[in-house]
Amino acid sequence: MYSITTVTNFLFGLGLVQGMMMGVVFLALHRKARPLKWLGLFLINYSLPFITWLLDYAGISKQYPRMPYLPIGFFFAVLPLFYLHARSLIGPLSPRTVWRNLAPALIDLLLFAVVVSLPEPVFLKQKYYLRWFVLVYNLSAEVFNIVYALRLIRLVQQHQQKVPNFYADLHQRLLGWIKVTAWLLLVLYSVEMVLGYFINRQIQYDTLMLADMIMSIGCIYWVAISGLRQSSTSVVLPVEETEEPAVEPRAEAVLVATASESTSATSNLHPTSTDGPTADENLSLERDYATITEYMAQGAYKNPDLTLMTLADQVAMSYKRVSLLINEKSGLNFSNFVNQYRVAEAKRLLLDAAYHHLSHNGIGQASGFRATSTFYQVFRKLTSITPSQFKKNALPDAAALVEETSPES
Numbered sequence: 254m255y256s257i258t259t260v261t262n263f264l265f266g267l268g269l270v271q272g273m274m275m276g277v278v279f280l281a282l283h284r285k286a287r288p289l290k291w292l293g294l295f296l297i298n299y300s301l302p303f304i305t306w307l308l309d310y311a312g313i314s315k316q317y318p319r320m321p322y323l324p325i326g327f328f329f330a331v332l333p334l335f336y337l338h339a340r341s342l343i344g345p346l347s348p349r350t351v352w353r354n355l356a357p358a359l360i361d362l363l364l365f366a367v368v369v370s371l372p373e374p375v376f377l378k379q380k381y382y383l384r385w386f387v388l389v390y391n392l393s394a395e396v397f398n399i400v401y402a403l404r405l406i407r408l409v410q411q412h413q414q415k416v417p418n419f420y421a422d423l424h425q426r427l428l429g430w431i432k433v434t435a436w437l438l439l440v441l442y443s444v445e446m447v448l449g450y451f452i453n454r455q456i457q458y459d460t461l462m463l464a465d466m467i468m469s470i471g472c473i474y475w476v477a478i479s480g481l482r483q484s485s486t487s488v489v490l491p492v493e494e495t496e497e498p499a500v501e502p503r504a505e506a507v508l509v510a511t512a513s514e515s516t517s518a519t520s521n522l523h524p525t526s527t528d529g530p531t532a533d534e535n536l537s538l539e540r541d542y543a544t545i546t547e548y549m550a551q552g553a554y555k556n557p558d559l560t561l562m563t564l565a566d567q568v569a570m571s572y573k574r575v576s577l578l579i580n581e582k583s584g585l586n587f588s589n590f591v592n593q594y595r596v597a598e599a600k601r602l603l604l605d606a607a608y609h610h611l612s613h614n615g616i617g618q619a620s621g622f623r624a625t626s627t628f629y630q631v632f633r634k635l636t637s638i639t640p641s642q643f644k645k646n647a648l649p650d651a652a653a654l655v656e657e658t659s660p661e662s
Contacts, residue, residue, distance in 0.1 A: 256458045264466040265307045268473060272300025275477045286484035291338035296332055296473060302326030318374065321387065324365040328394035329357030332401035332438065338480075339405060339431050342488050343412055357397065395446040400441040406432055415490060419561045420577055421554070423593035424627045425486040430479040441465060464524055491562075491572070542582045545575060546566050554594035557623040561587045590633045595621040599632060603644045613640050 257420075279293030304325050313320060333354040340346055368376075368383065376383075409432040416426050444465050548568055553559060565572040579590045599620040602608040606615065617628030632640050 257463050261459065261463045261466055262307065264470060265303045266469045268466060269303040271470065271523055272296045274471045275473065276300065288338055288341040288478065289484055291334055291341055292480045295331065295334040295338060298327050298330045299473065302328065319369055322365055322368045324362050327358050327361055328362040329397060330355065332360060332398045332405065336401060339408055339428065342428065342483065344489055352451060354466065373395050395442050398442045399439055402435045402442065405435040416488065416587035417586040420489055421559050421588050422557060422623055422627060423588055424624050425483060426488045428488065434472065441468055441472065528635050538578065541570060542578045545578060549594050554591050555621040557621055559591060584654065593635060596632055596635045600643065601642065603640060604647055
């Protein structure tokens with residue numbers, strides 16, 4: 254029977270090979286989807302520390318005292334690279350943003366390069382202090398990555414508040430998998446901190462290290478699969494919307510680039526006046542909103558790729574004005590505004606005998622939904638029942654009809 258140490262060593266090797274291979278593949282694919290570059294670098298850097306852990310478990314580090322100080326595992330680069338991947342999905346990255354997030358990793362590299370290059374007499378003389386240096390370094394790296402994981406969670410939460418105002422189809426655009434990954438990494442680094450500084454008994458250490466490795470390999474596969482799926486879906490927001498705001502945005506608030514732009518855009522709808530908008534201004538607002546609703550009624554909602562930007566182009570208005578009009582006149586964000594048209598169309602098709610031959614997937618696509626799961630989710634959200642229940646309640650003979658027209662029959 255294999256020991257825990259043997260299994261852990263095997264998982265170290267598996268995690269190293271799989272992480273490196275997937276990272277290299279993503280780097281090769283980054284021309285088709287640029288965010289994959291950062292994801293590939295993340296997977297490579299996430300796997301590199303497995304080398305030092307393998308050497309330590311194999312006892313090689315004891316034979317070569319400098320081995321643990323080789324600049325192999327860039328602990329201060331792992332979470333920043335994943336953070337940059339998330340930022341690149343939301344919008345373009347500036348060189349300043351890249352360098353600001355990777356500066357700690359560069360300092361990390363230079364610091365260990367200096368330690369490894371110390372002359373032998375100096376290195377041996379400072380061995381006691383170097384042990385303390387490694388202890389403080391590891392603790393600092395764990396805390397640094399935990400803070401970055403929390404920062405990443407905050408970034409996704411802010412994005413999730415913004416994106417419904419720009420996209421109707423939210424499938425794979427809320428970046429929920431990145432938030433889940435950030436929480437998983439937060440747990441992993443917390444476990445590693447406990448392993449390194451609070452666990453003294455070897456049996457506990459080996460068992461927790463095995464659990465940590467299983468979670469790490471699961472994280473590698475989860476990130477790789479989710480990242481590939483995400484690469485086919487655009488979540489880019491207008492450039493001025495990609496910067497992190499200094500304060501939390503209000504829920505359901507109309508999203509604009511800065512506070513000054515928000516004031517300017519709002520003043521277009523409600524010019525500063527003690528008496529409120531004039532009759533002509535109100536007429537202009539009503540006319541513009543009528544233009545939007547008329548265009549939607551013509552079937553614009555059936556386009557599964559409809560976004561705030563494309564709608565604004567079609568009605569010849571700025572996207573900020575369209576967003577503000579929809580928010581104020583309907584009380585909805587862009588996603589809910591469009592989906593109410595789609596659900597209304599789905600209801601009509603479900604009750605129309607001419608469309609009874611279509612499955613619910615076909616009904617959803619004909620109404621503008623790209624994915625069946627999204628159709629079911631939105632339909633239930635707006636009606637509190639499923640499409641099947643709606644049809645059954647509306648048509649007395651719907652149950653028999655659905656059975657006759659189901660794909661299985």
